[in-house]
Amino acid sequence: MFRICVIGCGNMSQSGHGPSFAKYRADYPDVSLAACCDLDGEKARAYRDRFGFAQYYTDYRQMLDEIRPDVVSLISPVDLTCPLAVDIMKRGYDIIMEKPPGKNRAEIEIMDSVAKQYGVNVRCAFNRRYTPLIEALVRRVRASGERLINITYQLYRWHRYDRDFSTTAIHAVDAVKYIAGSDYDTVHLTYDHHPECGENVKNIFLDGTFENGAVFQITLIPLGGAVTERVTVNTVNHSFFVDLPMWENIDVPGRLVEVTDSNHCETVMGDTLVDSTEMFEVSGFYNENRLFFEHLRGGSNEIVNDLQSAVQSVEIEDCIRHSLPLYKKDASR
Ligand SMILES: NC(=O)c1ccc[n+]([C@@H]2O[C@H](COP(=O)([O-])OP(=O)(O)OC[C@H]3O[C@@H](n4cnc5c(N)ncnc54)[C@H](O)[C@@H]3O)[C@@H](O)[C@H]2O)c1
Known part of the structure; x- marks a missing residue:
């Protein structure tokens, strides 16, 4: 047993x-x-x-x-x-x-x-690393064989007055690194503080570069009035759009749309990748x-x-917690 x-x-x-x-x-x-x-x-x-x-x-x-x-x-x-x-x-x-x-x-x-x-x-x-739609996205990005240009990740929540939203923000940070298949090189972090909503309540914006040359932008809105996570990925001749199913949100069961430069479009619905639409399965x-x-x-x-694969995500989580403006990869790593 x-x-x-x-x-x-x-x-x-x-x-x-x-x-x-x-x-x-x-x-x-x-x-x-x-x-x-x-x-x-x-x-x-x-x-x-x-x-x-x-x-x-x-x-x-x-x-x-x-x-x-x-x-x-x-x-x-x-x-x-x-x-x-x-x-x-x-x-x-x-x-x-x-x-x-x-x-x-x-x-x-x-x-x-x-x-x-x-x-x-x-x-x-x-769990984002094991979410079937993200797995499908990564497979398709790699299969394109094209240079990765840009990743955007938008994570919205509602009524999240947490003093420390960094422990949720790490999902987006880790997922973007996972999709990029590369270490972060430089991350610029800016904050839109809302003290009227509670101590350390803030919207968080990250952008920067990966070691493989790709760039990214992450938008984290704890008081967005919606629970959504949406990702776009651009390679040289493809754009990929993913709307993740989150709890019972507007994007359930989630979808992935792949568009090529000839405007050919393919859509994969999240519930075609798993046996059920239960959250514990569609969310990985x-x-x-x-x-x-x-x-x-x-x-x-x-x-x-896989702890080493999470070191940068944890370091950037800690930058967000303390509202730091810049993360640079430790050159000794
Ligand atoms: N993957 C995701 O999407 C996601 C979302 C939310 C939270 N989380 C993570 O899940 C974890 C738990 O978060 P949560 O929201 O369920 O918190 P929670 O407070 O609801 O649950 C934690 C539980 O641990 C128990 N506990 C604490 N010390 C213990 C001990 N020594 N022995 C036994 N039980 C103990 C508490 O009594 C509590 O019931 C956190 O690490 C959080 O970051 C992940």
């Missing part, structure tokens, strides 16, 4: 991951949803009942000692991700952790060094979990650790 344990039964765990675990268990009978844990026992119990876990705990150390799982899914508050991940990895467990994998460069480097020291597999759960949560679990169950000796 491949035993899965979950730490953190809060909002994201209930909406994105719980349904993914339940589907994975339904798809693979040799999988056991062994136990879930939350400091709030009532939440943990309800999560166990809703998604079919065998047991629940309020102390994750006790859970790990008693269950000795094959993988741990960590879906904790951002401030706790690094200390909890370090403790879990030091106990020798493979781990998939919700984004952001740390609040700054120091935290991600600490986790990376512990992962290497203890020889564990680590996956950063950046199922795939990010499934692919990691498949690797662990496949018996390969190759260690998966």
Whole structure:
């Protein structure tokens, strides 16, 4: 049996991951949803009942000692991700952790060094990387064989008065880097502060260049009155337009439109890429979990650790948190 344990039964765990675990268990009978844990026992119990876990705990150390799982899914508050991940990895467990994998460069480097020291597999759960429409976009951009010119990413939310929107902004930063297939070189950051809406509430605008020569613009509007994420990509002779399905937003089930210089247009609807229009599938949560679990169950000796691929995203997240105006790639990396 491949035993899965979950730490953190809060909002994201209930909406994105719980349904993914339940589907994975339904798809693979040799999988056991062994136990879930939350400091709030009532939440943990309800999560166990809703998604079919065998047991629940309020102390994750006790859970790990008693269950000795094959993988741990960590879906904790951002401030706790690094200390909890370090403790879990030091106990020798493979781990998939919700984004952001740390609040700054120091935290991600600490986790990376512990992962290497203890020889564990680590996956950063950046669900945009596993969103079927983004996977299709990346495939088509690469298949064009053309030079990448420009990427734009617009992320809007409504009623997000967070003091720290950087932990959501990192989705766009990481997705754009993933689509570019290159490291950021230089990022200019500007802010439109709205103190009347709360401390550190601001619209955020990023633009700059990648090492491969492509340019980008990212627009982040926490008080946009809409929940949307829209991407455009230009290569020399193609334009790609993606409207991502987000929760129950206006773009569900999402679509990708590819237009060539002869004005030939091809449209892919999001619900043609997956079995269902359920959010946990169209938004990539199922795939990010499934692919990691498949690797662990496949018996390969190759260690998966994608923390280094997230270092720049975390560094830029930290720039946004502190309203810094410029990010330059560390030349020593
Ligand atoms: N991928 C996405 O689109 C997305 C969206 C929102 C949030 N997130 C990420 O998901 C994570 C959780 O966010 P959330 O909104 O669900 O938060 P949340 O506060 O709703 O849930 C976190 C849960 O962790 C529990 N917890 C805290 N310390 C614990 C411990 N030591 N042991 C066991 N349980 C503990 C809390 O009691 C809480 O129930 C964050 O890392 C966040 O960045 C991802």
